[in-house]
Amino acid sequence: MRVTDSQFNAVMQRSLMDNNIRLNKVFEQMSTGLKLNHLSDDPIAAVRLEGLKKTVSDNQQYQRNIENVQSQLTRYETNVNTLEELSQQVNELLLQGKNGTLDAQSRAGIVLELKSLKTEMLTTLNQANEGSYLFSGTNITNQAISTTPPYTLNSNLDYRETKVGNDQYVPSNLTVTDVIGTNAIFTDLDNAIAELEVPTAGFSPALDSALDTNQALHQNLLVSLTDIGSQYNALDRLKETSIDMVFFAETVRSELEELDYAQASVELNQGMIALEATQKTFARVAGISLFDLI
Missing domain, CATH: 1.10.287 (Helix Hairpins)
Structure with missing residues (x-):
């Protein structure tokens, strides 16, 4: 040719x-x-690269979400610890109040302390962060519990969920019911205080009832603290997994994208x-x- x-x-x-x-x-x-500057350089590698970038971006967001939830859990832990300490003090005062040999002045002192502790417990349950009540479920604009009888629980039992992984969500809040169970402690405290203010012969069952209710509250608070610790540790493990995912994706991305000079x-x-x-x-x-x- x-x-x-x-x-x-x-x-x-x-x-x-x-x-x-x-x-x-x-x-x-x-x-x-960069090895890849245009889609036409290597279409298959470019598609993989976009997927890896999304993996990195998503997991970095999961890490931020996890840190936010852990910050919230730390805030709850502080308040539940406060309630647990107050409950212990209430228990000691109720036991002192059962002493039939107390004079009027000693009983008056116990009454004042019990009233102060009850107010502090209610204040702690109605703690707010940036205008959002901590223990009110998703009803964050209302106080968790009313501060006067019958101490109505105003919150709902719903949880604010946060995404911490692919199709994985965790609650980022505790409700007042999670922490104290019922509002009976405050009603029983009022009855115990009334008994100490005007004692009857041999004392009424009010003090015993308040002691029982407070012990149940204390046990509930300890369970809540354990749950908070477990959730925090579980989030730590999720965060480590997310960090590993970012490292793996960044390594593969580097191999695909960065130039070997x-x-x-x-x-x-x-x-x-x-x-x-x-x-x-x-x-x-x-x-x-x-x-x-x-």
Whole structure:
């Protein structure tokens, strides 16, 4: 088959253009430090890269969410610890109040302390953070419990859930019911206080009832503290898993995206040699004339 001058020129020009494209690609890669600068560079790798970037972004958000939930749990732990300490003090005062030999002044002192402790417990249950009541479920604009009889529980039993993983959510709050069970302690405290203010012969069952209710409250508070600790530790494990996912995705992303400068230098040199050889060949062949052969 006879190759015409125009065909030869087209082939050589195509070869020169291909070499220039390859060199320009290497120049761009070395300039940006990236192997993939355009979707056309490697469509499959580019799609994988987008998936890896989403994995990194999602897991970094999960880590922030986990830290926010842990911060909330720490706040709940502080308040539940306060309630647990107050409950212990209430228990000691009720036991002292059962002493039938107490004089009126001693009973009056116990009454004052019990009233103060009851107020502090109610205040703790109605703690708010940036205008949101902590123990009110999702009904965060209302106090968790009314501060006067019959001490109505105003919160709902719903939880504010936070996403901490793929299709994985955890509650970020405790309700007043989680912590104290019922409002009976405050009613029973009022009855015990009334008994101490005006004692009956041999004392009524009010003090015993308040002691029993307070002990149940104390046990409930200890369970709540255990649950908070367990949730915090579980979130720590989730966070470690998320950190590992980010590390893995970043490692694979780096392998796909970041340029190996040593390899790029080799490709650049090879491309320059190929381009120079093509140019010399084209110049030599294009310069041949029949007159040169006569």
